[in-house]
Amino acid sequence: MFDFDQYLGFLAFLGIFTLGFWLMLFLITFVIPYWIGGSLIERLNEIKEEKKAKREAATH
Structure with missing residues (x-):
């Protein structure tokens, strides 16, 4: 058996x-x-913001 x-x-x-x-x-x-x-959610939001910034830069 085991010792203590x-x-x-x-x-x-x-x-x-x-x-x-x-x-x-x-x-x-x-x-x-x-x-x-x-x-993943944070990266998708960054991609969405980049696209939005490019769209705004193209229209101005």
């Missing part, structure tokens, strides 16, 4: 592994899609 030190090490390993698992799950399902979606 080995038991504490095993619990520490399980705790760190579990925290890492939930962190990766959170990052993959929420943070990264939010980051990519926000950057």
